[in-house]
Amino acid sequence: MMGSMRQLVAKIPSKHRALILAVSVGMAIVLLLPSEQASASRSSNNNALEVGKRYSLDIPQSEQQLTEAAATDLNVLALETEPEDLLQWASLQVQRGDVLSSLFRKANVSQQTMLAILDLGDSTKTLTKLFPGETLEFGLNEQGELTELRYAINKLKTLRVSRDLQGQFVAEELEKEVEHRQQFASAEIKSSFWNAGIEAGLSDAQIMKLAGIFGWDIDFALDLRAGDSFSVLYEANYVDGDFVGYGTIVAAQFQNQGQVIQAVQHSDGNYYKPDGASMRQAFLRAPVSFQYVSSNFNPRRLHPVLGTVRAHNGVDYVAPVGTPIMAAGDGRVTHSGYNNLNGNYVFIQHANNIVTKYLHLSRRNVKVGQRIKQGDTLGRLGATGRVTGAHLHYEFLLNGVHRNPRTVKLPQATPLQGADRELFIASAAPIVAELQTKERVLLARTAP
Ligand SMILES: [Zn+2]
Numbered sequence: 001m002m003g004s005m006r007q008l009v010a011k012i013p014s015k016h017r018a019l020i021l022a023v024s025v026g027m028a029i030v031l032l033l034p035s036e037q038a039s040a041s042r043s044s045n046n047n048a049l050e051v052g053k054r055y056s057l058d059i060p061q062s063e064q065q066l067t068e069a070a071a072t073d074l075n076v077l078a079l080e081t082e083p084e085d086l087l088q089w090a091s092l093q094v095q096r097g098d099v100l101s102s103l104f105r106k107a108n109v110s111q112q113t114m115l116a117i118l119d120l121g122d123s124t125k126t127l128t129k130l131f132p133g134e135t136l137e138f139g140l141n142e143q144g145e146l147t148e149l150r151y152a153i154n155k156l157k158t159l160r161v162s163r164d165l166q167g168q169f170v171a172e173e174l175e176k177e178v179e180h181r182q183q184f185a186s187a188e189i190k191s192s193f194w195n196a197g198i199e200a201g202l203s204d205a206q207i208m209k210l211a212g213i214f215g216w217d218i219d220f221a222l223d224l225r226a227g228d229s230f231s232v233l234y235e236a237n238y239v240d241g242d243f244v245g246y247g248t249i250v251a252a253q254f255q256n257q258g259q260v261i262q263a264v265q266h267s268d269g270n271y272y273k274p275d276g277a278s279m280r281q282a283f284l285r286a287p288v289s290f291q292y293v294s295s296n297f298n299p300r301r302l303h304p305v306l307g308t309v310r311a312h313n314g315v316d317y318v319a320p321v322g323t324p325i326m327a328a329g330d331g332r333v334t335h336s337g338y339n340n341l342n343g344n345y346v347f348i349q350h351a352n353n354i355v356t357k358y359l360h361l362s363r364r365n366v367k368v369g370q371r372i373k374q375g376d377t378l379g380r381l382g383a384t385g386r387v388t389g390a391h392l393h394y395e396f397l398l399n400g401v402h403r404n405p406r407t408v409k410l411p412q413a414t415p416l417q418g419a420d421r422e423l424f425i426a427s428a429a430p431i432v433a434e435l436q437t438k439e440r441v442l443l444a445r446t447a448p
Contacts, residue, residue, distance in 0.1 A: 087139035087147055094134045100127055107138040109146045116169055117149065117161050123171035124161060126153055155244050179238045180247050184438045186231040193224050193290060206234065209249055211290055213263050213271050216281035218256050219406045220290035221317055230254045231439045233431065251431045253439070262435070264428040266416070274428045276416040282351070283329040284374060285406055287358065287394055288381070292319040313402040314357070314395040321362050321390045323381040326374075328356050328396070328405065333370045333378070342393075343384025348372060352398075352411055359393035360385050 090107050104114045117124050130136075130151075139148035149161040158174045187200035197207035210232060211220045218224070235247030251264040263271040263279050271279040327348055334355075335347035344361035362382025366372060383390040396405035416424050 087141060090138045090140070092136050092138065094130045094132050094136070096132045098130065098132070100130065103130075103136055107136075107140075107146075108144065109138060109140070113146050117171075120161070120169060120171045123173075124159065126159060127151060155239050155242070176239050178244070180235040181238055182233055182250060183236050184231070184233055184435075184442075186229065186439055186442050188227065188229040189224055190226060193220055193228075196230070200230075200232075202232070202234075203246055206232070206246060206249065208291075210252060210254075213249065213252060213279055214254050214256075214261060215284050215286070216279060217261050217285065218254060219285040221286045221288055221293035222315065223256060223285070223406055224290075225257050228254070228256050231435055231442075233435050233438075251428075251435050253432075253435055262432055264424075264431050266424050272416055272424060272428070274425065274432050276421040276424050278413040278415055281410055281413050282374075283354075283356075283396075283405070283410055284326065286317070287326045287328045287356070288317045288319055288323060288392055289326075292323040292381075293317050314359075314393045315405060317381070317392040317394065318389070319381050319392065321380070321382050323392075324377045325358055325361065325379050325381055325392055327372045327376045327378050328394075329354070329374045331356070331372055333366045333368055333372060336364050336366050336368050336370075339385070341386050343387065344379065344382060345385075346378050348378070353400075355395075355397040355400075356405070357393075357395040357397070359395075360387050360391060362390075 092103050092106055094103065100118075101111060101114060104111065118127065127136075135152060137148075137150040138146060139150070141147045147163055149159075151159045153159055153173070156176050156178065158176070159171060160174050161169050161171045164170050185200040185202055187196040189196040193211065194207060197210065202210070210230065214220070230252060232252045233250040235250060237244050237247050248265060251262070253260065253262045255261075262274050264274060266272050273279065329348075329350045331348040331350035331354075333346060334349045335345065338344050342359045344359075344364050346358045346361065346364055346366060348356050348358075350356065358378060360382055361379040362384060363380040364378070365380075366376075366378045372378060381390060381392045387393075394405065396403050396408060398408065415421065
């Protein structure tokens with residue numbers, strides 16, 4: 001669906017052509033409205049859905065063809081009513097070594113004209129920083145005078161220089177509309193979360209974002225299991241039908257060891273559970289990002305060394321020396337030191353009589369008394385003290401008693417309140433329903 005990346009700058013339609021297109025799209029939509037339903041259901045019946053593929057939720061693929069077909073009928077009409085459209089357009093691609101003056105020369109436009117345009121100041125300054133491959137479009141009138149100049153600054157913005165009624169140049173920036181299409185991805189975790197994300201067609205940034213959304217509920221480093229799964233509704237951004245980048249994650253669902261956790265983005269940009277509870281909590285489940293942890297996921301031994309957890313009252317994260325170690329929650333550093341047993345170690349005192357401890361660091365980044373925020377790097381993973389190999393030894397104490405940081409019940413962060421909460425719950429429900437429906441459909445299609 002994103003395979004046909006058409007060259008955007010190659011043919012920017014003049015405003016009249018744009019008008020024709022707009023009109024014809026409108027006509028096409030009116031003409032074809034009844035059959036749209038049919039084509040939508042046909043495509044969902046015939047296209048076998050596969051796990052690990054990205055699915056577009058919208059099916060306006062035929063718009064382009066419709067547009068072109070309808071546009072031919074309107075061309076004549078447009079030419080009659082819009083005489084200015086008789087501009088001769090020359091499209092020049094910037095070559096290595098080209099400067100603005102050489103492009104104007106190639107387009108048979110005088111250097112005086114170029115200077116007049118540059119005299120407009122900041123608005124046309126961007127023309128002095130052209131890159132090879134970019135395109136300038138020169139629109140000349142019958143007398144060969146430059147009437148309009150267009151330059152696609154990027155996929156979204158085009159600089160348009162034209163003449164006003166007095167014949168003076170004016171510059172404006174035309175911004176294209178970004179269309180946010182909602183897409184769905186889902187995958188079952190077989191080898192690792194990262195691989196499952198890639199298989200599902202997610203970008204690196206989306207995978208990290210997903211881990212971030214659920215990082216207060218799930219220890220991505222140690223607690224994922226084969227058979228865990230996730231589904232994501234996210235936005236993909238399109239301009240003129242071309243994919244230009246990923247947008248926000250709208251909602252996601254994670255199934256971890258039988259527990260289902262759902263997150264929906266609120267208008268404040270943060271994620272909440274469908275009942276309005278915050279995804280954000282006072283403590284991260286893991287003080288190490290999952291991508292560093294080598295024993296992240298071992299398909300042959302699905303249960304990490306839990307036996308040792310109890311034996312030494314902590315959790316071990318095996319990762320390369322130098323891996324950043326994050327403060328699990330906001331707090332104050334009470335210890336930052338070295339001894340033969342712990343090696344380099346940092347202790348943090350948090351609210352609610354909670355203490356977290358980080359041992360065997362190769363490096364400490366914090367001092368005693370220092371205030372620290374959740375996610376701040378307090379040091380680097382190492383192999384100092386009495387250890388058999390590089391790892392982080394992490395402890396979580398509540399009222400002086402060791403607790404398992406990955407399962408301990410934590411105080412709830414402030415949920416959404418009042419009308420805000422009501423509004424969120426009402427809008428989240430259909431989104432979660434959509435997510436679950438899509439997942440069910442996908443499962444049904446891939447079931448043996
Ligand atoms: Zn340990």
